[in-house]
Amino acid sequence: MSNLAYDAAHLLGALVLMMSFALLYQRRLSALLNAFTLQAVALAAAAAWQGYAQHSHHLFITAVLTLVLKAVVMPVALRRIVVKLNIERTIEPALSIGLTMVAGVSLVTLSILLVMPVTEDATALTREDLALSLSVVLLGLLMMISRRNAVSQVVGFMSIENGLILAAIGVAGMPMIVEMSIAFSVMVAFIVFGIFLFHIRERFDTLDVQKIESFRGESQ
Amino acid sequence: MKALLLSVLWQVVQMALVLALAPLLTGWVRWVKSRLQARCGASPLQPYRDILRLLRKDVVLAHNASWLFRASPYMIFTAIWVAAGLVPAFTSHLALAPSADLIALVALLGSARFFLALAGMDVGTSFGGIGSSREMMIAAFAEPAMMMMVFSVAILVGTTSLAEIADFMVSGTVGLRVSLALALMALVMVAIAENARIPIDNPSTHLELTMVHEAMVLEYSGRHLALVEGAAMLKLLLYMALIACIFAPWGMAHPGDGLGPALWGLVTFAGKMALGGAALAVFETSIAKMRVFRVGDFLGGALLLATLGAIFLFVSRGV
Numbered sequence: 104m105s106n107l108a109y110d111a112a113h114l115l116g117a118l119v120l121m122m123s124f125a126l127l128y129q130r131r132l133s134a135l136l137n138a139f140t141l142q143a144v145a146l147a148a149a150a151a152w153q154g155y156a157q158h159s160h161h162l163f164i165t166a167v168l169t170l171v172l173k174a175v176v177m178p179v180a181l182r183r184i185v186v187k188l189n190i191e192r193t194i195e196p197a198l199s200i201g202l203t204m205v206a207g208v209s210l211v212t213l214s215i216l217l218v219m220p221v222t223e224d225a226t227a228l229t230r231e232d233l234a235l236s237l238s239v240v241l242l243g244l245l246m247m248i249s250r251r252n253a254v255s256q257v258v259g260f261m262s263i264e265n266g267l268i269l270a271a272i273g274v275a276g277m278p279m280i281v282e283m284s285i286a287f288s289v290m291v292a293f294i295v296f297g298i299f300l301f302h303i304r305e306r307f308d309t310l311d312v313q314k315i316e317s318f319r320g321e322s323q
Numbered sequence: 324m325k326a327l328l329l330s331v332l333w334q335v336v337q338m339a340l341v342l343a344l345a346p347l348l349t350g351w352v353r354w355v356k357s358r359l360q361a362r363c364g365a366s367p368l369q370p371y372r373d374i375l376r377l378l379r380k381d382v383v384l385a386h387n388a389s390w391l392f393r394a395s396p397y398m399i400f401t402a403i404w405v406a407a408g409l410v411p412a413f414t415s416h417l418a419l420a421p422s423a424d425l426i427a428l429v430a431l432l433g434s435a436r437f438f439l440a441l442a443g444m445d446v447g448t449s450f451g452g453i454g455s456s457r458e459m460m461i462a463a464f465a466e467p468a469m470m471m472m473v474f475s476v477a478i479l480v481g482t483t484s485l486a487e488i489a490d491f492m493v494s495g496t497v498g499l500r501v502s503l504a505l506a507l508m509a510l511v512m513v514a515i516a517e518n519a520r521i522p523i524d525n526p527s528t529h530l531e532l533t534m535v536h537e538a539m540v541l542e543y544s545g546r547h548l549a550l551v552e553g554a555a556m557l558k559l560l561l562y563m564a565l566i567a568c569i570f571a572p573w574g575m576a577h578p579g580d581g582l583g584p585a586l587w588g589l590v591t592f593a594g595k596m597a598l599g600g601a602a603l604a605v606f607e608t609s610i611a612k613m614r615v616f617r618v619g620d621f622l623g624g625a626l627l628l629a630t631l632g633a634i635f636l637f638v639s640r641g642v
Contacts, residue, residue, distance in 0.1 A: 110499035117501040117635070128624060200620045204627050211631060215638055231638045 108156040112273075115149035116235040119269055120211070123242040123262055127203050131192065132185050132254055136178050139258050143173035146265050150272045162272055168286055169268065177261065177293060184297060185254060188304055198249040206249075210241040232273030239266030253303060253310040257296045264289045326578065327418070333585070334408065334418040340589075341407040341564070345556040346370035348563070348600055353527070355604035370556060377549035385446045385542060395442035396543065396550035402435040403554045407561040411486050411568050413588030414576035420486035425473045428485070428565075429466065432517070435554065436462055443539030454538025457615060461523065461535065464622030465513045471629030472506045472513070476569060478636050479503070485565075489572040505632030507570050512625035514562035518555070520603065522613040523621065533615050563599040564592075571595060 122142035129135045147170040154162030214237035222230040243266060246259030267285055300310065307315050350367035357364025384393070409423040409431075436458065443455035477483045479502060480491045491497065516523045519536035529537035540551045568575070574591030576584035613621060 107499070113501050114499055114504065117504070124624075124627070128620070201623045204620075204623055208627055208630055208634075212634055215634060219638070234638050 108152075111152055112149065112156060113231060115145060115152055116232060116269060116273070118145040119149060119265065120235050120238055120242075123239050123246075123266075124204070124207060126246055126258065126262055127207050127242060127249075128200060130200070132190060132252070133182070133192075135255055135258055136182055136185070139181075139261065140174050140178045142262060142265055143169060143178075146268060147174060149269065153272045165268070165272060168283075172286060172290065173261070173265070180293070180297065181254065181257070184300055188300070188310065190252070190254070190310065203245065203249050206245055207242055210245060211238040214238045214241055229273060233270060236266045236270035236273065239263075239269055242266075251311050251313050253300055253312060256312070257293070257300070260292070260296075261289065326416075330416050330418040330420075330578075333414050333416055337412055337414075337417060338404070338408040340412060341557060341560055342404065344593075344596065345407070345553065345560040346374060348560050348596055349556045351597065352559075352600045352604050352607075355601050356608055359604060359608045370552075374549045374553055377544075377552070378546050380545045382545035382547055388446055388542075391438075392442050392445040392542075393547070395438045395445075396547040396554075398438045399435045399442075400550040400554045400557075402431045402438075403557045403561065406431040406435075407557045407564070409485065410561055410564045411489050411572075411575060412564050413592045414580070414585050415486035415489045415572075416576065416578040416580070417486060420484065423485070424483040425477070425485060425488075426470075426483055429469055429473065432558070432561075433462075433466065435558075439539055439551075442543075446542045448542060450538045450541050454535055454541075457535045458539060461516050461618060461622065464619060464626060465516050468509050468622060468626040468629050469513050471626060471633055472509045475502050475506045475629065475633040475636060478633065485568055489568050489575055490577060492569065493572045493575065493577075502632040502635045503570070505628045505635065507566070509625045509629035509632065510566055510569070512621065512628070514566065515606075516618070516622055516625075518559045518562060521607045522610050523618055525612055533612070535615075560596070563596055563603075567592070567595045567599065 119142055122138055122145055125138040126135060126142065129138055147166045150162050150166035150169060154160065154166060215234045218230060218234040218237060222233060240263050243259050243261075243263030246262060247256050250256055250259065264285060271285070303315065304310060307318060309315065347367060347370070350365070350370045353369070354364045354367045406428050409417075409419055409428055411417055411420065440455040440458050443451040443458070445451070473483060476488060479497065479500065480488050482488065482491075497503070519526055524533075524535040524537075526536070528534070529541065536555065540548065543551055574588055574595075576588040
């Protein structure tokens, strides 16, 4: 692969990672959804570029799927949920932003330290791609545990899946069926989440999981 | 010998150039900004008139002002002027280039900030104290971010000398780098904070309780104020020249070049500054000021980006 192809793939992967950090940085739900949309667009661009660089056409299908499902359908649906539940302007009392960011950088370092020895004889591109996508997955997990609002936990889950796709597109010869099944299982999970959010709200009048915890009946 | 004389000449031209251009850049940013906000705006030459007027006015000193208060404007202005003279603007063939690098630049800016904060506290007004403490809070985040940025560039290029960095970048062997993109973002964020621009501080008023820079210089008047304001303008030019020198050094003349490339360097430098100033004005118009307590998050983000840039150097190819 030529230097330019390598550099561009590298930049697009890093853009996806940056958007993960942007997700961690945002406090408002609407800004969070915007950052999520941008991450999906960056991911679609990365997939398309890999398809061009590796000459594998099925990656273009992945790119289109990502663009349609993740950059259009899911953000629109999530936004509708947020508007319907009237929590657009909620500012989340999450873990402090600074602490989350420090934890995020440590996770990125951890994933690089983890990937480096395992992939010593792999090409630089694969190694970097794995490091980037592992970081995105870990940051998604961090997002899920550091947020209290159920909608942002769903967004965290979706960004984990973005990390998985990023890993899949970087490895030459990954069969299409894997990506398809990931995409559709996430779609199903998203629908289930959507229904759950409404039910939680109907039942408990809030989406703040900290408050819902008191209903578990353990505290008495 | 001829090369040495030429480098001294370019150094003198550079020092004069930054001094002459700095008020124009500030005026240009203000003019573009007022145009974007549908106002007529003062002419871009207004800052020159302001400074000349201030230089003619008498100095009014508080009774309890110490020698430090009187000496600080000179120290600040000198430190920042020297720092601005170190950043290659139109040619990397400068007499001071071998002795001065990025770390010296950060140190000069740091000492200027030290004197400004001390002067802010000297008279003992509450506003000065608030301003100094906030300036130090911003510096505590901005300086590490700047140093991390310097480290990633230095690891990549193998030197901290600005002239060599510019020569290396323009040679094109470096390619597109994630680390460089991250370092650029970090440097832009630091530059916004250090120059007291929106969203960190509002440069166009001293009637806000959240002001930082203006709070420190509230007690200054006459030629002292002219020096402090001039130093702020020089600092804006310095940061823009620094960004241009590291990340867009195209058009700059190199050692061994004659008069023609140097003139072309001057033209491209003016173009870069005009573009940078317009971009700054657009950014400032499109964004709202932050609460002071969110500044930590903003600059923490810059520190994080710079750190990530340094970390990514180790997974990238060929370092």
